[in-house]
Amino acid sequence: MLIKRIAGSSAHAVPEPFVREEVERVLAQLLASPLFAKSRRMGSLLGFLVEHDLQVSNIPLTEHAIGIAVFRRDPAVYCTGDDPVVRVQVGRLRRKLASYYTTHGQHDPVRLSVPAGSYRLVYERRSPKVAGAHHPVLQLQPFTCITLDGDDFTRGLCEELSCRLFQSFEQTQTHANHILMNMPRSSLKAAVPARAGRGSYSLEGSVRVEPARVRASVRLIDVAQGRIRWSGQFDRKQPYGIATQEDLAESICRSLTGYFALGSDD
Template sequence: MVIKHIAQTSADAIPDALDQQEMERVLASLLGSPLFAKSRRMGSLLRFLMEHDLHASSPPLTEHAIGIAVFRRDPAVYCTGDDPVVRVQVGRLRRKLAAHYASNGQQDPVRLSIPPGCYRLAYQRLRPKSPGGRRPILQIQPFTCLTREGDDFTRGLCEELSCRLFECFEHASTGAGHVLMRVPRGSAKVAETDRGGRYSYCLEGSVRVEPARVRASLRLVDVAQGRIRWSAQFDRNQPYGIATQEDLAGSICQSLAGYFARGELDG
């Protein structure tokens, strides 16, 4: 069985059909996600709508049919005009799907939605962000300490962030086309001859350290274009040490990964 009602709602959508196995994978992934794992009613409704699409012989998908099949309404007395359970729950499902794809499901290859005014699911297959299998490379430059004290802290922060970003990009598959982390051994900057070459993006940073305060300033440079694509400052009002390194690295990683996941590097 092949599902063909794919909604092409953006430039990244590819009008392609889904077969039964892919549909089942999409359903299993959604039901196991945080927003659906603890919501049995939403899971049952989603499963029913998808299974309806998988069976050509299914009866017409109506509010009345959904109320009986999913919400166990008595066919003898059930009146959709008096009982809005289907409309309410479909509205909740519509919002949950949107929330899922705005958070944990940002990189799902297929997205589901329920267009207003109907109960049929729409399916959207997303185009990979990096065509041709190319993987942009992110190089982390050694951070610079701008104060008299703090060289060891700065080196430790760079190392902690490198580990966090490697785990995030390599294992969580964020939206920058499976970014590969490359950390230089020395302190040399990326040469001008490398522009447009093997390094796609370069992360640079500086750190200022005071006895009870730390500030890290970072920027992401598009090496080929020589453009700053992202920059941010991170402050901590606490003594510098390993705990502060971990705290800063976690916040920087979350912010940078979120930027990559939004696909803004493609613009």
């Protein structure tokens, strides 16, 4: 079985496919790492996703199918709307993979990831690092809550945004610049489009909450020049909770990656 879904491949290049033996070696290395060795659920989920690609990669993979096969849900009564086990565990898997590739697996030649909104693995060959290459830096600063309530929501939004930014930038491969995202409690490497420039950036923001409305204001600061490069306001008319954090983080990340893709003004 050949796996051809490789993130970041050029539209004009024919990517080298992954064969079963190579994919199995990658899986074995992940499962033997400290992050996965003591987590049987994560190992079972990752193994199932890999085996699905090797065996039936043309058949759609659904949340319902994963719940039954991996988490032993009863097909007669299992309802994905009432039981979020697959969404929760796949979210944990995304974070574990991201953590692995910034620690134990930072020099691995092949990277696995699960894009947001999908249950399918993406397989990526990583280019060797160029000695002396310049790496712009993006620092995600803790957001500030400027209303009397909402500190916990604001911290949760930052955590969600840090994961989304890593996933999005990490899967955008170019032949030029890279970016280091210094998140709270972590340092993550990710690729950004070449037009992002060679400076250092700080992503800052504030949050205002009301019982049925949330507003996040976000700014991208060019640290060297001391100027705002990009800004946006994101409103949600819904109670603040995890679903709202996910929704806002996705919108902010999509807007920011769009800014980098189009290029910044000088």
